[in-house]
Amino acid sequence: MFNFQRLEDTDVKGKVVGVRVDINSPIIDGKVKLNDRIKAHSKTLRYLHEHDAKVVVLAHQGRKGDEDCVSLQAHGKMLSEILGFEVLFENETYSEKVVETISHLENGEVLLLENVRFLDDEKKPELPANKILMLEKLFDIYVFDAFSNAHRADTSVVGFKNIPNVAGLVMEKELDGLNKITSAPKPAIHVFGGAKADDLVEFIEQSLQKKTVDKVLLTGVIGDISLIAKGYPLGKKTQYLEEKELLEGPLSTLKRLLSLYPNKIFCPLDLAYAKDGERREISVEELGARGEELRENLVMDIGRKTVEAYTKLLSNAGSIYLKGPAGDFEEEAFQDGTKGIIKAIVNSKAFSYMGGGHSLTALNMFDDVTDFSYVSLAGGALVYFLSGKELPGIKALEESFQKFH
Numbered sequence: 485m486f487n488f489q490r491l492e493d494t495d496v497k498g499k500v501v502g503v504r505v506d507i508n509s510p511i512i513d514g515k516v517k518l519n520d521r522i523k524a525h526s527k528t529l530r531y532l533h534e535h536d537a538k539v540v541v542l543a544h545q546g547r548k549g550d551e552d553c554v555s556l557q558a559h560g561k562m563l564s565e566i567l568g569f570e571v572l573f574e575n576e577t578y579s580e581k582v583v584e585t586i587s588h589l590e591n592g593e594v595l596l597l598e599n600v601r602f603l604d605d606e607k608k609p610e611l612p613a614n615k616i617l618m619l620e621k622l623f624d625i626y627v628f629d630a631f632s633n634a635h636r637a638d639t640s641v642v643g644f645k646n647i648p649n650v651a652g653l654v655m656e657k658e659l660d661g662l663n664k665i666t667s668a669p670k671p672a673i674h675v676f677g678g679a680k681a682d683d684l685v686e687f688i689e690q691s692l693q694k695k696t697v698d699k700v701l702l703t704g705v706i707g708d709i710s711l712i713a714k715g716y717p718l719g720k721k722t723q724y725l726e727e728k729e730l731l732e733g734p735l736s737t738l739k740r741l742l743s744l745y746p747n748k749i750f751c752p753l754d755l756a757y758a759k760d761g762e763r764r765e766i767s768v769e770e771l772g773a774r775g776e777e778l779r780e781n782l783v784m785d786i787g788r789k790t791v792e793a794y795t796k797l798l799s800n801a802g803s804i805y806l807k808g809p810a811g812d813f814e815e816e817a818f819q820d821g822t823k824g825i826i827k828a829i830v831n832s833k834a835f836s837y838m839g840g841g842h843s844l845t846a847l848n849m850f851d852d853v854t855d856f857s858y859v860s861l862a863g864g865a866l867v868y869f870l871s872g873k874e875l876p877g878i879k880a881l882e883e884s885f886q887k888f889h
Contacts, residue, residue, distance in 0.1 A: 486659050488881040489650045489889070491528070491627060496537035498591055499624040503528065503652065504542045504640045506630035506861070507559050511551070516558040520844060521632065521861050526566045528629050528652040529594055533567070536591035540623065542577070542616070542640045544601040544633075553601055560596040571596050577603055578615040586622050600640050609639040620644050627651070631658035632862035634877025635869075642880045649884035654861065659878070661837065661858040662869055668835045669802030672697045675794070675825060677704025678808025678843075681734035683867065689737065690871050692745050699801075700749045701794050703786050703810035703821060705730060706738075710751040713738040716771050718755075719778035750797065754787030756811065756818060763817040784818040785811025791824035798825075801834040805870070806856075807863075809846045822846050830855045839866040 505525040510517045532539045546553030560573040572595040574582050582597065589595060600606045605614045616639045620626075626644040628634075629652025633641055651659060674697050676684050684706050691697040702710045708721055713735055725731040742749055754767040758781055765787040766774055798804060806829060810821030826847065829836045837858040838847070844859065860866045868875055 485663055486878060486882060487885050488659065488878075489648060489885050490656055491531065491650055491652055494625065494648075494650050496532060496535050496625060499537055500540065500586060500589065500622060501532055501537040501625045501627055502540050502542060502619060502623040502644065503532065503627040504630050504633070505529075505652070505654075506632045507543045507556070507563075508545050508632075509559070511546075511554065516545075516562060518562060520848075522559070522562060523566065524654045524861060525629055525652075526563060528627070528654055529563065529571075530567055531653060532627070533569070533592050533594055538586075538589040538591060539594040540586055540589075540619070541571075541594065541596045542600055542619075543596070543630075544606070544640075545599050546601065548601050548604075548607075553599065556596055556599050563594075563596065567594070569594075574598060578618050583622065600638075606639050609637065609643045611639075614639060614643070616640055617643050620646060623647055625650055628877060628881060629654045631655050631860070631877070632865050634862070634875040635865040635873070637876040641877045645880075645884070645887075648888045649881050651881055655881075658860055658862065661860060664835065664858060665803075665837060665870070668837075670698060671801055672803045672805070673699045673701060673798060673801040673834075674805045674807070675701045675703065675798075675829070676706050676807050677702075677810045677822070677825075679705050680730060681706035681709050681738075682730070683864075684807070685734045685737040685741070687867055687871050688749070689741060692741070692748055694872065696870075696872075698748070699797060700745075701797065702749065702751055703790070703794075703825065704808050706734065706808075707752045707786060707810075708755075708783055709734050710738050710742065710749070711755075711768060713742055714751065716768055717778065718771075718783055719776075720781060721778065721783040724782065750794070752786045752790045753793055754789040755783045756785035756787050756821065757781045757783050758817070763820075784815070785813075786821040788820070788824075791821060791828070794825060795828035798828045798832050798834070801832055803835040804829050804832065804837075806836070806838040806843055807867070808843055813846050813849070819849075823850050826850060839863045 507522045560571045563571045577597045605616045627650045812818045813822040836856045
């Protein structure tokens, strides 16, 4: 159980409240796209507005140096539309003008500061005269609401040590969900997919070593790599993975894990690929005789036999963790694997949970199968937690609770 101060138990009226949210969003055609994180964090901001706090919002967009590391001005306009009142915006994170603006905030007003990742200070909490930390003397309370950033020891995550740190509404929900995960029943099954494998193989190895998982079902790119590790020819898909540098590291680790845990790790039994604009399926046993079909056509999904086999395994699970879609679900012809796996999970009696990213996007696409026990907005932070690693953001909340109570 986590020990932390909840927002509902905190008097915020008339107080200057700093709030760290995660409104990092896809930038498509130069425009910020509304996502579930923005919607969720708006509830925390509305609560503070309705309880007459003077709200100062810290957030990031992208990583410094990347194309999507842009100003938060558009995010502020989007929040204004959602909340139904104006969210003020300053195009700096800290300056004399920012200090003046904060000092003149009225009860219930919300001010969004500029992207904290514009400053090197965000990644260097120990930096002398850290501009982000200078905000601390202006705040009475600091609300940490960004669980999806809790695995990063950034300034805006762990730096505000001299004022009470409080969990926001999003953070509260995430921590309550983590408590449920730690007490979830066995057997535990993890279902992995998505477009990358390097962040999963280490997690799989740690989970199997610590015996926190009983079975691991592979789909998506990591499922493809597992078949390559077992010697199956995937033709064009193998070439694609090599070109994207997605194969070399995970391949050797998966070979070793498949040898060590042959009864714990399950690989696809069949695959779906595109040929002449249509979905075709092929069993792995046929890859030798019909391998030429995959030399010219790209694997896009798991097949029907795999969905059926995984459904049987999932029906006996006590808890199920899903990370990543089973295939290229953005294309209608290749949604079957992802949709089938999600249906199997929600139709089981298991405690089911999943992280953000493409898994959440897929879940939202299939309106008839959205009954997961717990859906986290985080991706990496949830994996960190499940790997048994300490999350700096949670540690900061717990240390603050001990210090101020």
